[in-house]
Amino acid sequence: MASVCFYFQVHQPSRLRRYSVFDTDTNYFDDYKNAEICRKVAQKCYVPSNRLMLELIRRYGKAFWVSYSITGVAIEQFERWAPEVLDTFRALVDTGQVELLGETYYHSLAFLYSREEFRAQVEAHAAKIGETFGLRPRVFRNTELIYNNDLSHFVQGMGHIGICAEGADHVLGYRSPNYVYRPVGAEKISLLLKNYRLSDDIAFRFSDRNWSEWPLRAEKFAQWINEVNGNGFVVNLFMDYETFGEHQWADSGIFDFMYHLPEHVLRHPDNNFMTLSRAVQTYAPVAELDIPHMISWADVERDLSAWLGNAMQSNALHELYRLEEPVKAGGDPQLLHDWRRLQTSDHFYYMCTKWFADGDVHKYFNPYESPYDSYINFMNCLDNVRSRLRR
Amino acid sequence: MRILMLGWEFPPFISGGLGTACYGLAKALSDLGAEILFVLPGGAADQRLDRVRVVSAAERSPGRTFTYWTVEGLEHVELVPVGAAIQPYVTEEEYLEQRRREERAAARTAGESAQTRPPALDPMRPTSLGLTSGPTIYAGDLFSEVHRYARLVAEVARQAHFDVIHAHDWMTFPAGLSVAALSGKPLVAHMHSTEFDRSGLSVNQRIYDVERAGLHGARLAVCVSRMTRDLVTSRYGVPEAKCRVIYNAITVNGEPVHQQCQRIEKDDKIVLFLGRITMQKGPEYFLAAAKKVAEVMDNVKFIMAGSGDMIKRMIELAAAMGIGHRVTFTGFLRGDDVDRIYEMADLYVMPSVSEPFGLAPLEALSHDVPVLISKQSGVSEVLVHALKVDFWDIHEMANKIIAVLRHPPLQKTLKEHGAFEVRKFSWADAARQCLDAYQEALQGAR
Structure with missing residues (x-):
């Protein structure tokens, strides 16, 4: 069995304006630039990608599932400057085949500095998701996949059934990211690890002409997923949603790749797609994983x-x-x-x-x-x- | 490879910015095995210079009539000071003193009053001797020196063997061109600074013409930054294909900085301007930013170290701005005093209006002082761990000065990364690039 679990991160920061030591007003944020970038990314990525996902769901019915994590600050910006993004996300959520994950409202590092503030932001985010989409997040992803044992215990206490982390080599060792794990000492929460090789093939290497596998076609990628069969249950493809159309431009063929991927993945009878909570409910943890130090999905170090x-x-x-x-x-x-x-x-x-x-x-x-x-x-x-x- | 190198300064004969660069480059070339005959204007060198040794002409080569010198540590470099018109001088003060004596003598002879006396020459940069606005008699002197130098260089060249000619800045371009014409060897013209950097838009036409002729007559033009290359292509009409950008470097000797000296006042933060106080260096922007800083911070002192034709105006300006008590003018510093001032400084500021390269920020970084530099400098193209600002943006300049003084982690990060980065600027790299340029020039010659 190989269940492909897509989770896309949707985030736009509130960029600061040039604020000099001589400034005394309280407008720290560059609304003009934030609006411009928000509209640009909406037009290049969010809207066409959402349409594509909607089409895939219509085409494959109950066979195609995806998950998103949308930050509170991003939703605020969409409300102000790109409401069509929220409309298309609502349409996706309404199909019932899209899951929304929980995280901090402000895409913050609060867990590292204040548990109280962290809790407040996670709750504020859940409230915003409920109010905007009518869903309650059950799986948690922390900012930039920053993770350790403490975090999993903390969010387990907040009622989550799953949590995401980077499948970093230095914590996995010989183990594979393609199984569901149990955070050490936890009882009610499962750990899903990003398959960073396959994820980064799409997110970072897709349009790299120096890459030996370029050009990457859906058929080839599906073949790599097939190889997981017998060697794991899940293929966690976690990436920024901006991969589609913004990091990898449309002319790289990234949209066509995504359009054809389900067809090739589903060609193998043992493959399917799942949301993250479905994966957590379907597959029992195979082992405990002890991650005492903070890890993340950033840079080559995968640390803070x-x-x-x-x-x-x-x-x-x-x-x-x-x-x-x-x-x-x-x-x-x-x-x-x-x-x-x-x-x-x-x-x-x-x-x-x-x-x-x-x-x-x-x-x-x-x-x-x-x-x-x-x-x-x-x-x-x-x-x-x-x-x-x-x- | 034998190089006939033509320069206007060479330490210990003189050590201005150009001299420092020529020394660093010549030493690195020498270390790579290239042989250099370095011709510079000057008479007999001072015997007190212990690093310099006279080699009798006969000892080296029987046919030679000039005096050759070697300098300790420069194995393959021979120095040939030519022309008795300029007496050798070790320090700026001695030189200025000598010029003043000559001026007084001239004034007496001419019966002129002291008030109408033209400003003294600045030996650190012979090209900015008030040539644009000052009395032409000095311009005349300099130009005749340039041409006398060219004649003497041609004499030296007749007795020497070399493969390429490498000329540093416009004063040596006429010499380079004439030797190239006489010997048929390719000329590489090195632009350390253009007339537009030194004089803004009030360009001295004669100097411009010399620069232009040198650049066009040379096989290749070496520019110390992309900024200089862009001036060379846009203002002098030199095709870009002929230009090579070779950045200057710095010798980091790794010696520990002095620890014995005391801070002026322990509570005070010190912001340092160190350089010639001339239009090109933007001293008035430094003062304008200082005023803005002084408005919001009490415990800051500003030091302007250096001399130059704008120093009097700057002292007056500081007083007029009401920050006279916060600004200290030290005059020209050298040797240990430079080390000490760096050690006291919390931040070095280079607000240059147009700086072809800018060695001083690298020196500051090698003394563990973080730097704020103008974007109108060549060094800002390559230096990452520095604060950068447009020279005219005094608001932002003050903003950044305040940030460094207020936030120790900023100062610390700049220092740590900067001290590391400065080691990246190596004369050996510059020398290798020069050797490549010589090869190219030679291939073009065949």
């Missing part, structure tokens, strides 16, 4: 170094979470929302200085000329938050 790799990042995060108590005590809802939007992990990703191995990805997503500029800008905003607290 993309957000916490230098003194600036660590300083910015500490200074930010140091304000939790006064911000919450102050009772100003706008200030709380601003402070929370500053928690989005992207702000710290922009401050990353280890460009040498992962330079391309970091540069592509970075609205700043340098990590130093992003740190300065962020700290200026934070200074202003502090001054609002003093008022």
